[in-house]
Amino acid sequence: MRILFFGRGVISTQYAWAFEKAGHTVEFYVRKGRKETFGSHIELEMWDARRGKQLIQESWNVKLHEEINPNYDLIIVSVNTEQLPKAAQLLSTVAGNTPVLIFNNIWQDLKSSISPLSMNNVVFGFPGAGGGIADNRLRGGFLKMLFLEKPRAGTEQLNNKVKDLFESAHFKISWIKDMQNWLWNHFAMNAAMETEVLRRGSFPALLNHRDSFANVGKNMREIAPVLKARGAKIDMISLLLTKIPAPLLSTLFNKVILAKGSIPRLIIEYNNSKPNFAVLEVVREAKKLGIPLPRLITAVENIEQH
Known part of the structure; x- marks a missing residue:
């Protein structure tokens, strides 16, 4: 699967690394000027709990873009909560019909939080990961478990795609009936x-x-x-x-x-x-x-x- 992560933050970077190790192609969208600032790699020091407790330490090469095209199987958005409306607005104009996983904390009504994206093209979830980035060095960790909303009418196919992606990387899903x-x-x-x-x-x-x-x-x-x-x-x-x-x-x-x-x-x-x-x-x-x-x-x- 070819996946675009919106932003190269803590959550995006850790799951992208796990997906790439599982054989998927992962790339990142970053704001203008960030590609040069971030560079072509990031130093990782993170704990992986999928098979016991393993410390990952490596310099990981990443592929960054400052523009978005619709040639992806899935776009994953995990940004600061206050940045979500702008992210949704941008994706509505450039992502075409590419399905989107909103992997985020949200306080607003779900539909209004991702407007003008269509709810039929979006699945909501929440990561089991965290940490921080400083001086291009990520320190953090991720658990085996993550949270995903149960399919709504019309999102069954998209939910299955997201489910298959995470399970291919040996994550376990906790299904949430009422994600709001x-x-x-x-x-x-x-x-x-x-x-x-x-x-x-x-x-x-x-x-x-x-x-x-x-x-x-x-x-x-x-x-x-x-x-x-x-x-x-x-x-x-x-x-x-x-x-x-x-x-x-x-x-x-x-x-x-x-x-x-x-x-x-x-x-x-x-x-x-x-x-x-x-x-x-x-x-x-x-x-x-x-x-x-x-x-x-x-x-x-x-x-x-x-």
Whole structure:
């Protein structure tokens, strides 16, 4: 399969590497001027959990383009959430009928988030990967599991194409019945975590404070009414964060979910992105709905002060 990744970010690079190793052709679209800046290779230091825990260290050659043509079997979009509308707009004009996998965190209504692309030509998913890039060096990791929406009417063929692609590279798919609801909950969880990252100063600092995830749970309790006001159902992860007592939640994350040396913990530790967009989006929505978010508002005020 010939695949175009929209952007050469952390998620795109890791999955592209895995697909190329599985025999697929992978290329990247980057903005004007980025081809020269990025160069023809990227240094990889990432953990691969598909067959146990393996460290990948190599200088990987990549093929970059500053224009998009429709001669691909699939385009995969995994960008910063705020960049998605512009990405969708561009693809609607240059990608023709090439099917698109939106591999992204989304807070908006799914249809409006990818307008003017057709929902019949799009499948939504979410990666099991993360990390950061600095000085053309990627540090991160990816799990065997990823998330993909169950087929909607008219997308069965596209879903099968995406399914076959990931399974050819030995990934396992967790099928999501209501992707809109799942993404709303996941975005809210991100906002709860980013609020604490803003308080601590960085993602590594979040991991180094024992009570960080107790505070993440408190943040999530504030956000839960916003989800409910949107018509979202609180899923199991959100329920975990809102119902488990703070001390137990702290132990659960520090000793089990994000145990030292685990790939999920390393993914967060390597994350060097700016932790504010999810917080700002949830705060904006809460203000519209008249729902108080004192913990998140304090984090936003800290952003403004800096």
